[in-house]
Amino acid sequence: MSTEYEVVIGLEVHAELKTKTKIFCSCPTEFGGEENTHVCPGCLGFPGTLPIMNKKAVEYAVRAGLALNCEIQEYSKFDRKHYFYPDLPTAYQISQFEFPICKAGYVEIAVNGKKKKIRLNRIHLEEDAGKLLHSGNSITSSQYSLADYNRSGMGLIELVSEPDLSSAEEARTYLEKLRAVLEYTGVSDVKMEQGSLRCDANISLRPVGSSKLGTKTEIKNMNSYRSLQRALEYEIERQREVLEEGGTIIQETRGWDEEKGITSSMRSKEEADDYRYFSDPDLPPIVLEPAWVEEIRASLPELPDAKKDRLVMELGLSEYDADIITGSRALADFFDKTVTLFNEPKTVANWVMGEYLRLLNAEGTEVQESKVSPEKMAALLKSQATGKISGKMAKAVFEEMFMTGKDPEKIIKEKGLVQISDTDALGEIVEKVLAANPQSVADYQAGKEKALGFLVGQVMKETKGQANPGVVNGLLKQKLTD
Amino acid sequence: MKITEQEVHSVAEIARLELTQEEGQKITHALQVILEQTEALKRLEISKVKPTVYVLPLQNVFSEDQLDKCLTQEQALGNAPEVEKGCFKVPRII
Ligand SMILES: [Zn+2]
Numbered sequence: 001m002s003t004e005y006e007v008v009i010g011l012e013v014h015a016e017l018k019t020k021t022k023i024f025c026s027c028p029t030e031f032g033g034e035e036n037t038h039v040c041p042g043c044l045g046f047p048g049t050l051p052i053m054n055k056k057a058v059e060y061a062v063r064a065g066l067a068l069n070c071e072i073q074e075y076s077k078f079d080r081k082h083y084f085y086p087d088l089p090t091a092y093q094i095s096q097f098e099f100p101i102c103k104a105g106y107v108e109i110a111v112n113g114k115k116k117k118i119r120l121n122r123i124h125l126e127e128d129a130g131k132l133l134h135s136g137n138s139i140t141s142s143q144y145s146l147a148d149y150n151r152s153g154m155g156l157i158e159l160v161s162e163p164d165l166s167s168a169e170e171a172r173t174y175l176e177k178l179r180a181v182l183e184y185t186g187v188s189d190v191k192m193e194q195g196s197l198r199c200d201a202n203i204s205l206r207p208v209g210s211s212k213l214g215t216k217t218e219i220k221n222m223n224s225y226r227s228l229q230r231a232l233e234y235e236i237e238r239q240r241e242v243l244e245e246g247g248t249i250i251q252e253t254r255g256w257d258e259e260k261g262i263t264s265s266m267r268s269k270e271e272a273d274d275y276r277y278f279s280d281p282d283l284p285p286i287v288l289e290p291a292w293v294e295e296i297r298a299s300l301p302e303l304p305d306a307k308k309d310r311l312v313m314e315l316g317l318s319e320y321d322a323d324i325i326t327g328s329r330a331l332a333d334f335f336d337k338t339v340t341l342f343n344e345p346k347t348v349a350n351w352v353m354g355e356y357l358r359l360l361n362a363e364g365t366e367v368q369e370s371k372v373s374p375e376k377m378a379a380l381l382k383s384q385a386t387g388k389i390s391g392k393m394a395k396a397v398f399e400e401m402f403m404t405g406k407d408p409e410k411i412i413k414e415k416g417l418v419q420i421s422d423t424d425a426l427g428e429i430v431e432k433v434l435a436a437n438p439q440s441v442a443d444y445q446a447g448k449e450k451a452l453g454f455l456v457g458q459v460m461k462e463t464k465g466q467a468n469p470g471v472v473n474g475l476l477k478q479k480l481t482d
Numbered sequence: 483m484k485i486t487e488q489e490v491h492s493v494a495e496i497a498r499l500e501l502t503q504e505e506g507q508k509i510t511h512a513l514q515v516i517l518e519q520t521e522a523l524k525r526l527e528i529s530k531v532k533p534t535v536y537v538l539p540l541q542n543v544f545s546e547d548q549l550d551k552c553l554t555q556e557q558a559l560g561n562a563p564e565v566e567k568g569c570f571k572v573p574r575i576i
Contacts, residue, residue, distance in 0.1 A: 019547050021548065021549055026548060026549055026551075027550075027552050028549055028552070035555065035568035036555050036558045039553055039558050040553055041553070044558060052543060052545040053543060053544050053545065054544070054546075054547055055544035055546060055547065084498055086570070086572040132572075143574055144571055144572060144573055145571075145572050145573070146566055146572075147569055148569050149558075149570075274496055276496070279536075281537075283543075284538070284541050284543045286541070
């Protein structure tokens with residue numbers, strides 16, 4: 001009989017802070033820019049420079065900690081983490097080792113309807129490293145590297161989970177939850193494609209019932225939610241095969257190769273001792289005033305979980321809809337604003353979940369960049385609700401509104417899209433259609449309900465889709481039973 | 483406390499220092515002397531002394547989140563031994 005294994009995953013997530021300047025100097029954090037132009041003697045590690053802590057970065061770390069139910073530490077300090085790699089010019093990274101700013105938090109995730117608490121071990125502040133470009137086709141064939149320090153010294157928070165995740169799907173859901181919380185609190189842009197949210201995973205397997213953790217590997221290079229899930233699914237199977245063949249897992253760092261769909265060994269994991277952490281004497285400790293922490297707590301917005309509860313309990317949305325709408329703050333804000341202008345939450349939710357998300361995905365745009373405002377959305381829904389246009393027309397108008405940003409009223413006018421609900425005008429057309437289709441009339445009267453649908457379709461065709469289908473339905477039934 | 487030659491060599495390795503066998507012996511001996519001197523501290527009564535990380539009584543030294551001037555690319559690369567495509571050219575490291 002083969003052994004049943006249980007999966008143990010912990011994630012280390014890095015989020016770039018949305019401060020204007022870097023964490024220890026006054027260079028910009030803007031994405032892009034010519035190589036080595038967002039740099040100063042400080043973030044280039046020139047001798048004689050001193051780091052000064054950006055107060056906003058402290059505030060953001062506390063904000064994230066409060067939103068993630070952490071214990072905010074009154075005392076925290078910075079340490080140097082030493083390693084030799086030219087992505088940091090000082091040959092050490094300023095980080096928090098012994099005394100992080102936040103400890104012991106948690107988030108709640110739901111996978112397949114099952115709720116689970118995922119604990120956070122800590123959140124700490126640190127600086128980002130620069131970027132190395134390798135000449136030649138690959139890192140192994142290049143003779144030298146090119147260092148760009150624009151990113152060096154940007155403020156990061158690292159969020160370290162406990163090994164509470166037990167599947168690739170849970171890991172993905174957890175990361176999406178963190179993303180949502182960090183977006184809501186406004187501390188980070190959380191864009192995985194641009195690298196403002198990054199994730200490494202520690203993963204091991206152990207026989208079910210065993211209390212001892214198995215040997216873990218660390219997985220890197222996962223640049224999307226999908227690649228995180230795929231990489232972990234692959235690694236779980238790889239480790240399972242090794243163990244089933246009686247082999248042992250080597251503790252190492254493995255890189256995910258998106259194209260090949262595999263993980264492969266990068267280097268043996270350095271022991272923590274090798275980093276030779278020691279206190280950074282240039283940065284005095286942070287001692288948080290309780291009043292400041294309370295001020296930050298009071299300024300927190302409604303968080304995803306609370307928003308979701310409100311959407312379900314007060315507005316009557318399904319759990320599923322509420323989950324998706326609150327998955328991003330921009331989408332949730334769009335929904336909320338639209339509902340204040342057009343107070344039918346379920347209709348708004350259907351449109352947001354249906355047409356709006358469909359077009360956003362198809363066009364690869366985001367809510368923030370979209371040309372559809374809540375005002376325009378609400379105006380469109382009002383036109384539909386009053387019967388001015390049909391549901392089908394509304395979809396066509398929405399699509400044009402999405403592409404061009406025009407007002408719905410203008411599109412309706414331009415396209416001549418007016419729904420005919422007038423019973424006199426429709427009555428004539430109905431008579432005409434009935435006269436032209438005696439077979440269908442006979443079929444319906446013989447009890448074939450389907451014939452009615454055909455007749456409605458004929459009226460719609462006659463009116464080029466402008467007839468109000470509800471009115472047509474009623475008129476037809478009335479005339480057919482007369 | 484005793485320090486071994488092997489420890490000295492492994493520390494040298496992660497600090498990227500090349501030591502000959504002879505230098506290793508010399509440094510091991512020197513470090514041993516220093517460590518023995520610090521042993522003297524153990525004889526002091528320090529149970530009432532708090533661990534000290536910083537010598538200055540400072541805390542919360544903050545800057546506001548305000549942009550300041552950066553170097554130009556030319557200035558930034560001014561001291562670099564080798565430059566390419568606006569970057570510092572460095573030996574390949576794996
Ligand atoms: Zn700088």
